[in-house]
Amino acid sequence: MGVASPHGEQDVERYGRLLDEAQAIKGVSLAKDAWRRLRRNRVAMISLWFLVLLSLVTFLTPLLPLQAPKQVDTIRAFSPPTWSTAGSIDANQVDAHFGAQNAFNSLLLQGRLLLFDDWALPSLCGTDELGRDLLSRLFWGARIALVVGIVATLVSLVIGVTYGAVSGYLGGAVDNLMMRIVDVLYSIPFIFVVIFLITILSEKSIKARLSDYGIDRITIFFFVVGAIYWLTMARVVRGQVISLKNEQFIEAARTIGAGRARIIFRHLVPNVSSVVIVYLTLTIPRVMLFEAFLSFLGLGVQPPDVSWGLLANAGFKVITPVKIYWWLIVFPGLALGTTLFALNFLGDGLRDALDPKLKNW
């Protein structure tokens, strides 16, 4: 200090240049990097756009010019798919034909009546045994399928991440005990236990008592499914947390006096998010498949609600040795198949994009 250096001004210039250079380099965050790699994966991108479109359409289903999903018209029973005759809805019987709706849906329905009046798309996918329009039922069923898939996965996410992170961070005897519990739960054939559980919970008096608390079958379903699918998530998160907990940033957090809960949820959990996201996208299709599976067996969503599994089951019920109503099997199957397909591809793509080991390949 104080001593004037002959190179002083040059130094300032040099440091200034370096600073400019450093500022010109843009840091690539993990998310940005992953997004860049995901965009190069064409199949994953098509799947992503398909899913975005699907969620949008299912969100706005009441606004679309579809026929009413619950409008029984036995004269039209089992009519094959048609392009020509446009359908119609009865504006006076909206409540009966669409079922009771919440405020948001009723608003959309009114918008639909304003926009399209009573005109509706022809039965592009044919009609079922009561003459109800299959296309419209597929759309309304998609809402349940997506909601179940997402909510149940979130439940499993919350349980799995918490359990795994706590077990991994605490370590020692607690970790050992918690993981032995997971081991025992793993070897229980859960689907059978779940069916058993749902059977018991749908007993009339229990059902009545539960519905007093505002819990219906779908809510039970969310929790039951969430309660199964957390096991793998817990294991994965635990593994990650164990490898992270001795890193310096955790040490640093501990030094400045952060408590256990704070370290786990503010410092460790955000760092396992990429693994969690990958597992999330792979769990959603499995949960949706499970819902379809249970509904197919008659243990999931109950009529008059619709779900894709239920629709497929209805298609199988009317197979006779002489006649098969192919559209009742093909279209629900196609809807479920394409969605699961897209989710699987997106999950694979995300795994490739977020896995640092595959970086720059």
Place this chain on the structure above:
Amino acid sequence: MVYFLLKRLGWMAATLWVVFTLSFLLMRSVPGGPLDQERVLEPHIRANLEARYHLDEPLWQQYLRELSNTARFDLGYSYKMGDFTVNEIIGQGLPVSASLGILAMFFALSLGLTAGIVSAVRRHSWLDFSLMSLATIGIALPNFVVAGMTIILFAFVWPLFPAAGWGRWIDVVLPAFCLGAPYAAYIARLVRSGMLDVLGQDYIRTAYAKGLLPRDVILRHAIKGAMLPVASFMGPAVAGILTGSLVVEQIFYVPGLGIHFVEAALQRDYTLAMGLVMIYTVLLYTMNTVVDISYSFFDPRVKLE
């Protein structure tokens, strides 16, 4: 080896006990119970029925009785099919389900292995591409959709097989195929990537260098290394085939355990449902143990703990 088996047996007992206790407590915490029907029973009849199913005893006594009965493989009478014991129903259904499951496994292994090996040997060809696309479709589609498509194709459009039934060998083909198809797809993908790993290794080059025919190199040397991921997949696959059979048996009207299980669940036949849950747990556990043992067979480096 003996120690390993004993340890596994111990864990199985623990798992079964957990399943039993959970199911038992859930069952008994339901108010009413299996005897409540639309028709209200006469008090005497009700008392007799309760005595038969020991529902009149205190809870802990029931629990101990049921536990010791179950430990002696006596699962009691079915609540809804009162003339049959649960053991009899299982005795009738298990052979049917088992033959269906074994055949499905056979389908899955033979189709999956062939497709996987062909794909790996002819990698990046159109054959590889189409086989692997088919495998992805097979994994994504739920088996009742596959079942629907095959029924439409092979029972109606091109009537080769019956759409439903049981008893003739031809009845088994479609259900076994539908049950095995997703697992064939998984196995094909596993075998392909396993083969690709193995084919790049030194001992394969040695095998080629000493002048073996390509067929011998692949079938004798490469395939054993590629089976390892398949072996570890067999545990989940068996579990999946067991569950899948719930749906497939219902679609094809196969009188196996699966159809009983669904019926028991829908009818709230607690004893039957509980018995079947226990049977499925045992099956699953046994198969997982077999898989672990086969692991050490395929890879001598793996030691059984």
